[in-house]
Amino acid sequence: MHPPAAARTTGRTLPERADRLYRFVAGPWTWLLPAFALLLLFRAYPMAHQAWLSLTDMRTATIGQARFVGPDNYRFIFTDPAFQGSLGFTFAFTVTSVAASFLLGFALALLLNRPLRGRSLYRTLILTSWVISPLIVGYMWQMLLNESSAGVVNGMLRSLGVGPVRWFSDPDTARASVILVDIWRSSAYIMVFMLGGLQTIPRELLEAAMIDGANAWERLRHITLPLLTNLITVALIFTTIATFNVYELIVSLTGGGPGRATMTIGYQMFRTAFGGGEVVGLGYLGRGAAMGMIMFLVTFAFTVAYLRLGVFRRGRP
Amino acid sequence: MHKPLHRLVAVAVALAAFAGLAAAFAQSQVTVRYLVPQWASSRDTRIERQIAFQSVIDSFHLRYPQYRLEQVIGPGSQVSISQALADRDVDAVWINHAWYAEWQAAGLFADLTPYLSDGAEAEFFDWTIAALRSVDGRLGGLWHNTDTPLLFYDGSVITEPPTTWSELRAMAERVFVETGKYGISFPIRNFTQYTMGMFAAMGGEVFDADGVPVILESENRARMERIFDFFRDLYLTGLAPAASAAANHDQQMPPVYAGDVVALVSNNNAMPRYLRPNLPPDEVANWAAVPVPYPDEAGHGRYVAGGWVIALVANPDDPAKEAAAAAWIEHMTDVAALRDTNKAGGWVPTRPSVIAADPFYADDPFMVTTVGALNAGGYVVPFHPLYTVVTTSITEAIAQVVTGQQTTAQALDAAAETLRREHAAR
Numbered sequence: 180m181h182p183p184a185a186a187r188t189t190g191r192t193l194p195e196r197a198d199r200l201y202r203f204v205a206g207p208w209t210w211l212l213p214a215f216a217l218l219l220l221f222r223a224y225p226m227a228h229q230a231w232l233s234l235t236d237m238r239t240a241t242i243g244q245a246r247f248v249g250p251d252n253y254r255f256i257f258t259d260p261a262f263q264g265s266l267g268f269t270f271a272f273t274v275t276s277v278a279a280s281f282l283l284g285f286a287l288a289l290l291l292n293r294p295l296r297g298r299s300l301y302r303t304l305i306l307t308s309w310v311i312s313p314l315i316v317g318y319m320w321q322m323l324l325n326e327s328s329a330g331v332v333n334g335m336l337r338s339l340g341v342g343p344v345r346w347f348s349d350p351d352t353a354r355a356s357v358i359l360v361d362i363w364r365s366s367a368y369i370m371v372f373m374l375g376g377l378q379t380i381p382r383e384l385l386e387a388a389m390i391d392g393a394n395a396w397e398r399l400r401h402i403t404l405p406l407l408t409n410l411i412t413v414a415l416i417f418t419t420i421a422t423f424n425v426y427e428l429i430v431s432l433t434g435g436g437p438g439r440a441t442m443t444i445g446y447q448m449f450r451t452a453f454g455g456g457e458v459v460g461l462g463y464l465g466r467g468a469a470m471g472m473i474m475f476l477v478t479f480a481f482t483v484a485y486l487r488l489g490v491f492r493r494g495r496p
Numbered sequence: 497m498h499k500p501l502h503r504l505v506a507v508a509v510a511l512a513a514f515a516g517l518a519a520a521f522a523q524s525q526v527t528v529r530y531l532v533p534q535w536a537s538s539r540d541t542r543i544e545r546q547i548a549f550q551s552v553i554d555s556f557h558l559r560y561p562q563y564r565l566e567q568v569i570g571p572g573s574q575v576s577i578s579q580a581l582a583d584r585d586v587d588a589v590w591i592n593h594a595w596y597a598e599w600q601a602a603g604l605f606a607d608l609t610p611y612l613s614d615g616a617e618a619e620f621f622d623w624t625i626a627a628l629r630s631v632d633g634r635l636g637g638l639w640h641n642t643d644t645p646l647l648f649y650d651g652s653v654i655t656e657p658p659t660t661w662s663e664l665r666a667m668a669e670r671v672f673v674e675t676g677k678y679g680i681s682f683p684i685r686n687f688t689q690y691t692m693g694m695f696a697a698m699g700g701e702v703f704d705a706d707g708v709p710v711i712l713e714s715e716n717r718a719r720m721e722r723i724f725d726f727f728r729d730l731y732l733t734g735l736a737p738a739a740s741a742a743a744n745h746d747q748q749m750p751p752v753y754a755g756d757v758v759a760l761v762s763n764n765n766a767m768p769r770y771l772r773p774n775l776p777p778d779e780v781a782n783w784a785a786v787p788v789p790y791p792d793e794a795g796h797g798r799y800v801a802g803g804w805v806i807a808l809v810a811n812p813d814d815p816a817k818e819a820a821a822a823a824w825i826e827h828m829t830d831v832a833a834l835r836d837t838n839k840a841g842g843w844v845p846t847r848p849s850v851i852a853a854d855p856f857y858a859d860d861p862f863m864v865t866t867v868g869a870l871n872a873g874g875y876v877v878p879f880h881p882l883y884t885v886v887t888t889s890i891t892e893a894i895a896q897v898v899t900g901q902q903t904t905a906q907a908l909d910a911a912a913e914t915l916r917r918e919h920a921a922r
Contacts, residue, residue, distance in 0.1 A: 239574045240598035240881070243582040255921055261892075261914065326739035327751035348738040350901055434685060437742035438895035453575060454884070462574055462884075 226475075233469035239453065239462035252469035261439060262447065262470070268354065269443045273423045276361045280418060281411075283362060284369025289399075291370070292377040302374070309367035317431025320360045321347075350440035353433055357441050361428060365418055376410040377403070416485050420478045444474055525564045526820040531586040533572025536804070536841065548840035552833045556824060563820045586809055587821035593639065593805050597631050597879030605636030606810040611822035619831075619847045623801065627876035637807030638829045641843035644799040644869055645690050646785040646862070648766055649759035653677070657759075657786045661726055664789040668735040671758055678737045680730065681751065681760040685744040687894050688887040690761055691723050693798035693875040694790055698722070702878050702886060709882055709919055711890075712912040720890070722791065724897050724904040731898035741898045749774070761788055764866040765842050785862050787869040798875040803846065844870070882918060889914045 203209075233252055237245035256262045291302050308316070323331045324346035336342040346356045380403060388398050404411075426445040429435055435442035435450070452467025534540055538550035553565050568586055570576045574595050580586045581604045591599070599605060609617075617625050617635070624639035647664075649657050653671060658664040664680060671679030682690065692702070695711075700719045702711045710716055730736040737757060740748045745766075751757045753774050762770065764785075772780050790797035806825045811818040827833060834845040835854055844851070844866055851857040851867050858864070877883055893907035902910070 238598075239578050240595065241602060242575070242578040244602075251921070255917070259917070260910070321747065322750070325750045326737070327754040327756050329750055329754035345738050348740075348742045348899060350899055353742065433742065434744065436685060436895055437899045438892050438901065440901075453573065464575075 229468045229471055232465055233472050235465045237464040237468075239464055242464075245465065248465070252466045253473075255466065256469055256473070261442075262444075264439055265442045265444050265447045268441065269423060269425075269445075272354075272358055272361070272425070272443060273419060276358050276365060276422050277415065277419050279358075279362045280365035280422075281369050281415065284366040285373050287366065287370040288373035288377055292374060302370075305367050305370055307367075308364050309371070311364075313364065313425075313427040314431045316360065316364055317428045320356075321432060324356060347433055348437055350437055353437060353440050357429060357432055360432060361422060361425065364428070365422065369414055369418060372410060372414040373407065376407045380406050412485055412488075416482050419481045419485075423478055423481065424474060444470060448474065525562055526816050527564045527566050528588060528817070528820045528824045529566050529568050529586045530588045530590075530821075530824060531568045531570050531577060531580050532590040534569050535572070536590050536837075537567050537569055539567065539569055542840075544840040545837075548836045552828060552837060555832070556827045559827065560820070560823055563823060565824055581809065584809070584811070587811060587817055588809060588824055589807050590640070591637075591805055591807055593627070593803050593876070594884070596628065596636065596805050596807065598881055599807070600628075600631040600634070600636040600879075604810060605634075606808045606818055606822075607634040608637065608808050608822055608825065609635050611808075611819060612826060616826060619849060620829075621801075621846055621848060621870060621874055623870075623874045623876055624803075624846050627879065628805065631879055637805045638825055639846040640804050640806050640829055640834070641838050641841065642801045642803035642846055642870065642874075643764050643844055644801050644866055644874070645761050645788050646764050646766070646865055646869065647759060647761055647788050648771065648783055648785045650779075650782050651784050652782040653758040654679070657784070658789045659786070660789050660792045662792050665726075665730065665735070667759070668730065672735055675758070677755070678735070678751070678757045679759055680736050681740045681748050681757045682727065682730075682736060683743045683745050683748040683760075683762070684727075684741045684895055684898060685747075685891060687727075687891045689800050689802070690788055691890075692877055692887070693800040693873070694788075694794060695719055695723060696875050697790055697794035697796055697798040697873065699794075702883070703880050707880060707882075709886060709915045711886055712908055712915060717908065717912075720908060721904050722793075724894060724908065726791070727894060728897045728904060732900055736898075738899075741895060745770075764844065764862060767862050768842055785865050787865065787872070796873060797869070798873040799869045801870055801874045801876055803843070882915070882922070885918045886915065 232245075234247060234249060235245035236248045236251070287305060291298055291305075295301070311319070324333070324344075325331070326333060326343060326345060326348060328334070330343070330346075332346075333343040336344060345352050347353045384402055385398055388402055393401070424445045425443050426449055429441060429443050429446045433441040435446050448467050448470035451463050451470060454462065535545070536549070538546050538553060540546055540549070553567070556563070556565055568580070570580065572590070574592075577589055577591060577595070578599075581589070581599060596605075612635075620639060621642070624642070625635065628635055628637060628639065647657065653675060654667060656667075658667045668679030671677055695702075695716075698719045700711065700716050702709065702716075704710045712720060727736075731738065731741055737748075737751050739751060745762055748757075748760060748762070749770050752760055752770070760766075767780075767783065767785070771783055775783075787797055787799060806828055808818065808822050808825055811821070828837075829846070831847060831850055831853075834847055835850045835856075838845040838850070839856055844863065845857070848867065848871065851863065857867075877887075889911040893902075893911040896902040896907045896910075897904055
């Protein structure tokens, strides 16, 4: 028996081809199409549009009359001492805040994973700092750290014979203040993440290690941490991105001041593009878009770095 | 038997006729689409603003039955207005005065002059008209409300308020020595709102005739150094609270509420906005206001006037619509509308006659002081695309100086470099 001529050329019979087509149409790609379309519409297109915008001189006052200026916006930004200052502070802010938030959040998670009286209450109280909007957190700490004689924290310090501390009017202290407030907020997020992970670790493993004579540090190092590495990676990626892009907290806490002492790239981008605070619209949309692209690339690099560190691979059981 | 049916048919015919007439009437009306932020519209959450703005709309409809006003509520941001203007989607817009120049220069606004009633222009503060015409000679809108900073002081501590900077410094020193309190607070984040008028009073120029920023060049630089040094001295000698070096209007208030500060510079509406709601009534009664003190060498003060403008969108394809929008703008800024809407908003009307004729304004000492300052030296900042860059650079520079991070020379050098770069980039 020989196959028909048509099938001979492709090596497949007609029913085979029909079956293949059916499997393709009914297969995963077809079902993924709507999701891909939405991704293209809501992710790829805005990104591409922003990339194009960053190569124009578009301003809010003259929307629709943009000229292509090539890399001028990037050239301006990278030679701008103000942007360099913001970039430096944003990196310092991110590294310090993420590292401290992680250590504090993880420590809190370990603590609250143990049998403890009122554990649920503590968990809820700590989580509150993450639940509150960053804008509100900023205003709240503005009041708590107020430098007047009515300031709550300075009042407490005064009763101990310390201060008053210039929380926001001294540039160095202002930088420390925003980092501390961010740690206060982000550590709660890390705690929730880690607590969830800790509760998935089989109790038998830890008990077996204890029977074998492993102390607390050894159990943490050889059992808990390896089993949590995937989760830690995800938590670090999310926290790093959120911290690097911080905007609301700065707006409500210091407005980027005094001077530019606490100006982050996120806030500078917004102010450049839309104005904000006392700035009634700088309106440089093109330049703002270029700053946004730089922020995207940096956060992308952070994410790749975390993944390349091999945390995911080594974390596989 | 057929009676109910007849009635039903008659009612249906009458309704159809009414609907037809209404539709025909609506078609014969010209609709003015007015882009306005919610807080300056009849849709605001505050009842007094709802009533005030709706009453102006109602009276417009009564006065001009051929026109219909449609409020287009927007966020009031520069971006949203810019998009609406680019799409020619609206006929009149409520804008911050600082945004007017570029849109006017781009030809997006029509000239109101041929539409205005005789003598209407002369009714407004002259500097509002002068500023609006300064772009290209045309009047693209009318100024609805304004404001200016004042020096507020506690009269139980300060019996003779200062008028010059040397008096201000002496007063601050005396208060500090005698009471341990601060005799003055400036919100440094709003620095240029107070000082650009004084810079102008000293003869300073922000831009030259070609639009080049010269604020930090030669004699202008010397004037700015003088201003910076005055504030540097106030802050670094501890006569002003360090906290206000990083504060805006709102953020400078807690030390005032706590009783640490007995005089402050703030917007003219600080009494209803900050002091009255937050101080005990017997303390509030002690507070008064005077125009912001000026540099001695200037001999007089200039007071920066802000505010909002209602602009007429150019519509060459539909002159009837443009005329209707112009009628709305004139109506919205007539005596009654300015009186009622400014009362509801807590703003200063831009027609002095409104203020003089109404006890609400004429009997309010803070309003009298405000109008006195504006009449004596109302100053509108230059309408220039780089002006925001100028104010941002100067504000960041003064913060470096009053916090002791940089000397005046270093901070002004950095600001000058920023201005040069920004000017070159344009």
